[in-house]
Amino acid sequence: MDVNLKQLEAFIWVADLGSFRRAADRLNTTQPNISARISKLESALGITLMERDAGSVRLTARGRDMLDHARVVLRSTEALISASGRANQLDGTLRLGVTEMIVHTWLRELLKQLRDDYPNVTVELTVDMSANLEGELHQRSIDLALQNAPFSRQTSGNIALGTYPLVWVAAPGLALPARPRAEDLAMHPILTHARHTRLYQEIAAHFAHAGGRTRLVPSSNLASCIYMVSEGMGIAALPAAMVVRELARCELVQVGYKWVPDSLRFHARYDAEKAPLFVASAAKIAARVARLFDAD
Amino acid sequence: MDVNLKQLEAFIWVADLGSFRRAADRLNTTQPNISARISKLESALGITLMERDAGSVRLTARGRDMLDHARVVLRSTEALISASGRANQLDGTLRLGVTEMIVHTWLRELLKQLRDDYPNVTVELTVDMSANLEGELHQRSIDLALQNAPFSRQTSGNIALGTYPLVWVAAPGLALPARPRAEDLAMHPILTHARHTRLYQEIAAHFAHAGGRTRLVPSSNLASCIYMVSEGMGIAALPAAMVVRELARCELVQVGYKWVPDSLRFHARYDAEKAPLFVASAAKIAARVARLFDAD
């Protein structure tokens, strides 16, 4: 019996995902196949790599050592393939997690660029709030998160994607003063991010200080925020990049309020040790695309 | 099409040996199979790795880059297998080149140790003069040379195996004085190594100085030297380790001549960059065995 790359790949994913089934999904194959690869690998190496109890897979001590070695082998294989110039030869799935703001600004451009550079990589998209993306990244159900600071955990791969300022917007018909005070805004519902986000907290704190019984309307969906604002149902602090089109078309107008929440600071985050090499490249591509939109 | 380890292995050996045919021999397969592996690898990577003219195989520029990557992949795979504890899982051939002195001293012990540590590695033995071993090592027709200094080329792997003093020996019946002078020796033929070896040169130079018309009888085979000496056909300077048994049995006696050629300094030499990892281990084993024989 011979050690081969597919066995090592399966081993790594089982170890990382903690389950044969999930590894099978990740590698586009069946669970029995993963089972076979692992057991072939074990007999090839003559050692038990993992203990399988119902409901859990735990590496043995030996298995942990082997895992490091296996990563080195697969990393260097990826490096070889990349260096062949045919990086497009890399097939696989990039499980990409993004926040909604990115969906509505430069996701399309990013996907286009990814398609150009890695035509054989399929993108599995997850849109969620930054806080959730962080969890998914940590348990490796996504490879790359494009999310906004702050983070509760560090990741070994981290590229800043620039700063995105927020602007207050309202429907044109709302007729707010050019320099509105807090009370002027507080007359209308304030549409914000979901309740436990940084933005919600910050806006709540601001208006608590500014007095008045402000109505904060959290929404887990920014697109619907925009619709609601343009329907005159309230005002909102939204990333400028997200509303350029609506402002240009005068579907929304900017509100000249003196205070805005801190800008969004976006980062591309991934696990540099465990993720496939092309994830780092994808992160760099994201940085390039983000810069385009950061400039204007 | 998928890159796999066998393709990379074939690629490395073709590059190192400069020939599909030799690579096929080395990998215990057929030449068309090597051809197929290389062409699969090329199509997997989408590049041409080597130009094949009749009679020569030359790497392309791209191929040279890939070769380095490929080595990293295979080296790390070997490391993984070694780390699995089942180093014995490593199958392959150790092409070992040794000088005759080693054959007649500790080769048996070395082979035994190798068999214990790597039961699945078969040893292909070449016995030749040090100078020839050096050439074979360089053109990679052997993996590991156990040979004596001096060397005309450096190798990246080099472990000193100790110093082996020479002694003058003669047949007991020859009745030489306890403290013979050069003339006493020169009465008999002097049996030595082959003509262009360091030892031959050194002995020739010594007796040229000592005057007299000495008869130097070169032999490319040390075992026959011993036989000839014990038959009283001459005297010889031989490695002490090679004649301990004959001296103990009084088949030979030591000659108390004041001068002996410089001791043999043996080294285990190999190409640390290109050779499989277990070659380095084999060299270490050789060093261990040699030390046993160096001590007594």
Added chain:
DNA sequence: AGAGGTTACGGGCAGCGTAAGGATC
């Protein structure tokens, strides 16, 4: 009962060896 890993089984494809083909010296 459901989730998760193993075993059993059959089909397809890839890898191998033999043999013949071409190119170059």
Added chain:
DNA sequence: GATCCTTACGCTGCCCGTAACCTCT
């Protein structure tokens, strides 16, 4: 013509997916 790589072809064996099975919660 000798040497060396490529192509053609048939076979074997491995790898994969389906399905049934086992075990633990």
